[in-house]
Amino acid sequence: MANPADKTIRTTDYDALSCRFNAIRKNYLPDNYTTSMLSGLERLLKYESKLSHKRTFNAIVKSNKLPIINRGTYIRTRALDIVIEEFLRRFDGKCRVMNLGAGSDMRGFWLLEKYKDVEYVEIDFKETVRMKKGVVLTDEKLAGIVGAAYVKGDTQEWWDGLSGGLKTERYELVELDLRNVQALNSYLKEFDEAVPTLVLSECMLCYTESSVANEIIKTLKERLPQAALAIYDPIGGEGNFGNVMVENLKMRNLQMPSLLEYNTLEKYQKRLKDLGIPTVKGANMYFITNSWIDIDEQRRISKLEFLDEIEELKLLLEHYCLVLGYWGFDWELKLKFSL
Numbered sequence: 001m002a003n004p005a006d007k008t009i010r011t012t013d014y015d016a017l018s019c020r021f022n023a024i025r026k027n028y029l030p031d032n033y034t035t036s037m038l039s040g041l042e043r044l045l046k047y048e049s050k051l052s053h054k055r056t057f058n059a060i061v062k063s064n065k066l067p068i069i070n071r072g073t074y075i076r077t078r079a080l081d082i083v084i085e086e087f088l089r090r091f092d093g094k095c096r097v098m099n100l101g102a103g104s105d106m107r108g109f110w111l112l113e114k115y116k117d118v119e120y121v122e123i124d125f126k127e128t129v130r131m132k133k134g135v136v137l138t139d140e141k142l143a144g145i146v147g148a149a150y151v152k153g154d155t156q157e158w159w160d161g162l163s164g165g166l167k168t169e170r171y172e173l174v175e176l177d178l179r180n181v182q183a184l185n186s187y188l189k190e191f192d193e194a195v196p197t198l199v200l201s202e203c204m205l206c207y208t209e210s211s212v213a214n215e216i217i218k219t220l221k222e223r224l225p226q227a228a229l230a231i232y233d234p235i236g237g238e239g240n241f242g243n244v245m246v247e248n249l250k251m252r253n254l255q256m257p258s259l260l261e262y263n264t265l266e267k268y269q270k271r272l273k274d275l276g277i278p279t280v281k282g283a284n285m286y287f288i289t290n291s292w293i294d295i296d297e298q299r300r301i302s303k304l305e306f307l308d309e310i311e312e313l314k315l316l317l318e319h320y321c322l323v324l325g326y327w328g329f330d331w332e333l334k335l336k337f338s339l
């Protein structure tokens with residue numbers, strides 16, 4: 001039987017999707033297939049649970065996010081996209097991007113469209129993968145992008161028979177509980193080692209017991225000879241921020257083991273170094289907003305919604321970080337990580 005704690009972790013993906021949808025609706029971010037994911041969910045959730053599907057769907061699309069949340073979603077998405085583009089530039093687009101706990105994130109689809117040599121891998125729990133597979137197969141455009149056969153006219157019977165991941169020439173959707181490090185190791189053994197890999201973890205490792213998360217990172221380091229790991233996670237900080245967040249998460253039956261353990265940027269970077277990653281850089285999202293986003297774009301963003309809580313936004317952004325480690329290749333990164 002499915003573990004109820006895992007179900008709670010899986011639902012964090014709907015929060016992320018809801019945040020992205022709000023940021024798109026308010027013009028912070030381009031759509032890039034998020035609304036295709038939403039239409040797919042609306043189509044398929046009805047097969048999952050007849051009683052609650054409307055409630056789940058409405059909770060995603062009808063919740064209005066505060067301006068500071070939209071700003072946070074914007075910079076989180078842009079920062080990872082910038083790292084991806086830098087990695088693709090480094091290898092002329094001939095590389096692989098692997099998203100751990102990809103959930104309903106759709107950035108793989110525009111990347112596959114834009115870069116004709118890139119391979120894209122998404123990993124998540126089996127229930128999440130099943131839903132994403134269903135959405136992709138029943139959307140003609142998405143199925144076309146990944147090169148899968150389009151399913152016209154989904155039915156309950158079709159849904160009931162749907163399982164497993166999806167593998168095409170350049171795209172793979174993998175059902176794997178990443179806490180099963182042996183299974184991850186076996187999966188990575190099948191990889192073509194010659195292809196450089198950028199691994200993304202956007203709010204995934206933070207939900208994992210730290211010792212297990214460290215084993216995941218070690219396995220990636222051992223199995224992938226030329227790779228980078230980009231982690232976006234909250235950091236509790238030295239004030240009260242982390243404790244308040246822990247209390248809020250508790251009310252939702254969620255835990256973030258890394259939040260207080262790796263509570264500063266320095267500790268988070270040391271974590272990766274101690275796991276044998278030779279080059280590690282990191283910055284908080286406040287720094288990244290001011291250093292990676294050009295001034296015209298910053299102005300455009302600041303005009304989208306009235307924001308009174310300037311100090312609150314700074315505090316929030318300072319408690320999320322992007323840490324980037326890499327090994328097995330040289331990278332003249334133009335991105336600034338410290339003053």
Ligand SMILES: C[S@@+](CC[C@H](N)C(=O)[O-])C[C@H]1O[C@@H](n2cnc3c(N)ncnc32)[C@H](O)[C@@H]1O
Pocket residue numbers: 009010011012013016017100101102103104105123124125128176177178179201202203204207208
């Ligand atoms: C907060 S959501 C983030 C989704 C996506 N990365 C984003 O930022 O929009 C966390 C995701 O990680 C997945 N996840 C968490 N623990 C996992 C595990 N042990 N194995 C596979 N997926 C996991 C969840 O199912 C969920 O989709």
